[in-house]
Amino acid sequence: MAKPRTLNWQGCPTRYAAGTFGDKWCFLILRDVLLHGKRTYSDFLNSPEGISTNILADRLSRLEDAAILDRQVDPRKASRVCYFPTRKARDLLPSLIGIMVWSTQYDEHTEAPESFAKAYRADPVETIAWYEAQIDRVDAEIFSEAEQ
Amino acid sequence: MAKPRTLNWQGCPTRYAAGTFGDKWCFLILRDVLLHGKRTYSDFLNSPEGISTNILADRLSRLEDAAILDRQVDPRKASRVCYFPTRKARDLLPSLIGIMVWSTQYDEHTEAPESFAKAYRADPVETIAWYEAQIDRVDAEIFSEAEQ
DNA sequence: TATTTCTCTTGCAATATGCAAGCATATGGC
DNA sequence: GCCATATGCTTGCATATTGCAAGAGAAATA
Numbered sequence: 001m002a003k004p005r006t007l008n009w010q011g012c013p014t015r016y017a018a019g020t021f022g023d024k025w026c027f028l029i030l031r032d033v034l035l036h037g038k039r040t041y042s043d044f045l046n047s048p049e050g051i052s053t054n055i056l057a058d059r060l061s062r063l064e065d066a067a068i069l070d071r072q073v074d075p076r077k078a079s080r081v082c083y084f085p086t087r088k089a090r091d092l093l094p095s096l097i098g099i100m101v102w103s104t105q106y107d108e109h110t111e112a113p114e115s116f117a118k119a120y121r122a123d124p125v126e127t128i129a130w131y132e133a134q135i136d137r138v139d140a141e142i143f144s145e146a147e148q
Numbered sequence: 149m150a151k152p153r154t155l156n157w158q159g160c161p162t163r164y165a166a167g168t169f170g171d172k173w174c175f176l177i178l179r180d181v182l183l184h185g186k187r188t189y190s191d192f193l194n195s196p197e198g199i200s201t202n203i204l205a206d207r208l209s210r211l212e213d214a215a216i217l218d219r220q221v222d223p224r225k226a227s228r229v230c231y232f233p234t235r236k237a238r239d240l241l242p243s244l245i246g247i248m249v250w251s252t253q254y255d256e257h258t259e260a261p262e263s264f265a266k267a268y269r270a271d272p273v274e275t276i277a278w279y280e281a282q283i284d285r286v287d288a289e290i291f292s293e294a295e296q
Numbered sequence: 297t298a299t300t301t302c303t304c305t306t307g308c309a310a311t312a313t314g315c316a317a318g319c320a321t322a323t324g325g326c
Numbered sequence: 327g328c329c330a331t332a333t334g335c336t337t338g339c340a341t342a343t344t345g346c347a348a349g350a351g352a353a354a355t356a
Binding site for chain 3: 193229
């Protein structure tokens with residue numbers, strides 16, 4: 001048995017988003033892949049929140065189905081797999097960062113430095129461009145290492 | 149028995165957000181309260197997604213605990229309850245609308261009109277201000293009706 | 297006073313999650 | 327080539343969450 005998944009949760013934009021990545025584990029995977037340069041199954045598994053293996057496999061598969069992640073055999077080592085963020089994933093960066101700025105403001109135990117929200121407010125476009133460039137760098141690095 | 153809730157899901161901004169409203173029903177409640185002018189239990193219950201009564205009560209209670217919703221006896225009718233969006237909720241508007249624009253772009257069955265994403269891209273600040281004004285209007289209306 | 301509206305609560309079956317173990321494929325050392 | 331290891335999953339099972347139907351309690355309405 002398996003996945004009915006986003007069974008007709010299309011149409012309404014909020015519902016589409018909720019059905020596509022609207023659960024805590026998808027959120028954290030998006031964070032890891034968009035902001036922390038994580039790409040492999042074990043990268044995600046080692047995040048401090050401690051996702052379990054079956055849930056991780058399920059969420060990666062859903063995000064791949066939704067064209068948010070692009071699953072490829074790791075060019076550096078064929079026993080490994082890379083999940084690359086697609087353009088569709090990258091286009092969530094502004095909202096994701098906006099949410100993080102919100103958390104930084106309202107979570108009294110936030111660990112985010114003051115400078116993060118400050119930089120974003122000073123120049124959001126530049127801040128997002130910086131994160132996009134980081135993503136490019138991580139992906140390029142993987143393929144350049146493979147050629148050696 | 150009841151709610152341990154966001155047990156130490158603080159610190160990391162993404163994790164804080166995921167723990168606070170990171171599930172599909174919270175998403176939809178936020179949509180209803182921020183964008184559709186819904187305020188009462190039965191308003192939320194009547195949304196087309198069909199949330200069940202126990203889940204709705206649970207999520208409203210969590211969002212109230214998180215200071216995202218402000219629960220008050222309805223000034224128009226004391227047997228009813230209003231859930232008003234707080235400043236903390238309103239501050240999610242930009243990200244929520246950003247996510248909706250994303251869905252509008254990527255959901256091939258989107259029901260959102262082209263004009264929505266277009267207006268946002270042309271002037272995001274103005275678009276958000278418009279939604280904020282709508283929220284003010286809905287809340288003011290409730291209290292003005294109560295005085296009659 | 298009786299009925300209806302409205303916001304929940306409760307009981308129970310179905311589904312999803314978390315955990316530990318195991319499996320499959322590829323790699324790397326001999 | 328052969329075996330140990332690394333990596334990405336799958337499976338089984340206990341526990342937790344959800345969904346559904348019914349109903350309780352407080353206030354409005356007739």
